[in-house]
Amino acid sequence: MWEVKEIGDTIHVIPQDDEIVHSEETAWNIKDLVTSNCKCHPRIDVENGKWMIIHSSFDGREGLEWTKEILK
Numbered sequence: 001m002w003e004v005k006e007i008g009d010t011i012h013v014i015p016q017d018d019e020i021v022h023s024e025e026t027a028w029n030i031k032d033l034v035t036s037n038c039k040c041h042p043r044i045d046v047e048n049g050k051w052m053i054i055h056s057s058f059d060g061r062e063g064l065e066w067t068k069e070i071l072k
Contacts, residue, residue: 009050010034015057022055 001016007024014022023038034051036042042055056062 011050011052013052013054015055015059015061019058026053
């Protein structure tokens with residue numbers, strides 16, 4: 001399961017009940033881009049004018065989800 005948290009103009013997509021707690025702390029770099037301080041090194045995109053921070057799981061659940069999708 002994944003949780004979606006909207007904080008101002010930033011949306012975090014975070015794996016629920018992961019092995020390690022994810023950081024929702026963000027910062028702005030010199031080129032006006034959002035960066036994340038989370039140890040999972042999340043992917044950062046812009047969608048509908050909002051920053052999307054898509055966290056990677058520490059327990060590897062994406063691999064299991066991709067496998068299930070391929071086997072459908």
